Amino acid sequence: MGAIDITAPAAANQRQAPLSMSRPLLVLEGIEKGFGGAQVLHGIDLTINDGEFLTVLGASGSGKTTVLRLIGGFTEPSAGRILFEGADIVSVPAYRRPVNTVFQDYALFPHLTVAGNVAYGLEARGTARDVLRPKVAEALERVALKGFDARYPSQLSGGQRQRVALARALVLEPRLILLDEPLGALDAALRRQMQVFLKQLQREIRTTFLLVTHDQEEAIVMSDRICVLDAGRIAQIGTPHELYYRPASEYIARFFGDNNLIEGRLGPSAAAVRFVETAAGRLMVSTKDQSDVAEAPTGTPVKIALRPEAIQVAPGSEFENHLSGTIRDVTFAGAISQIVIQPSGETARPLTIKLASRAAGLGLSRGQPISAGWRSADCRILLR
Amino acid sequence: MQTVKHRWKDRLQRVLITTLVWTPPIGLIVLPLAGFLAYSFFALDNGEIVHRFTFGNYIRFFSDAVFVPQFLRTCLLAAGVGVITLLAAYPVALLLWSLEGRAKHLMLVLFVIPLLMSYILKIFSIRAILGGRGYLNTLLMAAGVITEPTPFLLFNLTAVFLTLSIILFPFTLLPLFVTLERIPKALIQASSDLGGAGWLTFRRVVLPLSWPGGVIGASFTFVLALGDFVTPQMVGGPTGLTFGRIVYSQFGLAYNWPFGSALAVILMAAVLAVLALAARIGRSQGGPP
Ligand SMILES: Nc1ncnc2c1ncn2[C@@H]1O[C@H](COP(=O)(O)OP(=O)(O)O)[C@@H](O)[C@H]1O
């Protein structure tokens, strides 16, 4: 068996118009969930729109699987409602819910062949054999497993099992597919390949995907929207772009990569900007669409989130923020190079800068003095 | 020089370990069995064992009008015990499986506790249930089903069947329960996620994944029932004759060790055949051969 081209379905759907994502398909309303004494989910309000790819992102133990189990019907909320197209489905048993799950460890039936696994749901519905067979074949072809019908799960690789689990859910044409860390067990290269494949598949079949992961990069690559879960509470919901560039809290800023967090106190405000007094001097930060920051009292302790790639070395005058310091470290990491600088203020914390690497080198070395700067629009004040 | 000496030491050590590992099973199991096998080819002359090779004992077994039918009847009885215990073990194992935490372990211990009791104690308990003034007769009389104690409950083949089924039940139950416990809960959820309600999940997932365990348990029970002679002796009466009792009587009463050995060898062959079959079924569980 040669390498399987799981990127094949890509071309077919490039032309399709973007899906409208306005209609709510599933709504979680004030969901609380506890196990015995431990409260696992706190007041979860989440709307999943028809046709979107929504990712629930959170650290291990934050309650992601519990959210999926509630929607799949394997456990009941302590309080709150789960509305599917407006109707409460809390009391509907799992086998009658219009959703299907791709389980964390795939949960393939070991005693059934690949075809038997994929046919299982159709057989449970009493689908006639002559309808069933082409459907199973189509689902297997969609996940690039044509010709694997007669194999048993124990004869497949991890990636292949993962795709059988996917086909087993797809074949039932559910309105919503729940995926619990579907790529967690795959190696890095295969995982990246599968991220693209899943995203394209979702567009192609125009089905709503609710995926759970602890990998922020995965969430950014695949999702239309991301819901970040922090210890059973929703920390922020938004597009990957919003979460990346407009984190609502320090937690989100930390989760989404390697923001520099500069401590300071709020200073005076001007038109659409606010000054912050820091150990590295007075910095200017845009307060565009952050009315709470614009109105917060002077002296409030805050943190500034500053993305490493927004910082320029030897900046021109169009950069409102400048500081000088010495280079502490230079690390070549392929496409980018990471530079750590120590600003000259006595108590200032080091800053990390990411620059595109060049073949001739960046001409920067440890101990060298350096000046850096960034635009007020490229950083953001965090009140919490 | 040194390496040669070293290698020699290594080899000696390996021989020693091999000897130690194989001595107990060979000395305690294989040799006595081989002894029986050898005896089964000897003859008895005026109460004296004649050490001369003969198929006589086997010819007697197959030609006599009593032994083969008796052997088959006992096989049937033991198979019946295996099947009945399997049918009874399924609902019990499923119940245990569905319980959680303490309740599960408590119930399991309750069902398995007879294994810890003395064999004789168990049999006398059952005689107290089935006997002329036992609970069952008292109950049937109180219910007005019978007017006087029925003798059909004790000292016949039915009594042997009932007693063996009750006593050997844990041997069927345990392997079945263990197999059920090994089924990942995610598979049950997956079935239900794909639209399988309770019965379908049982038929398509639980049953196929657990019956090899049930079959292994039932074959243990079959093997134990086939060779047993204590229970038939205690509750079987004159009509509750089984092959195990016949083998026993050849050694104990008739002092015909060669013929008894031949019968024991035949019994052993049947047991091995059943165990081999059960092992095959056990291996076939979950996926390709
Ligand atoms: N059945 C359960 N009984 C008790 N505690 C549970 C159960 N399921 C989950 N939990 C607890 O709920 C928390 C969230 O679990 P989970 O939803 O699996 O997290 P995640 O999928 O984000 O890693 C964990 O602290 C876990 O211990």
Ligand SMILES: [Mg+2]
């Ligand atoms: Mg999980």
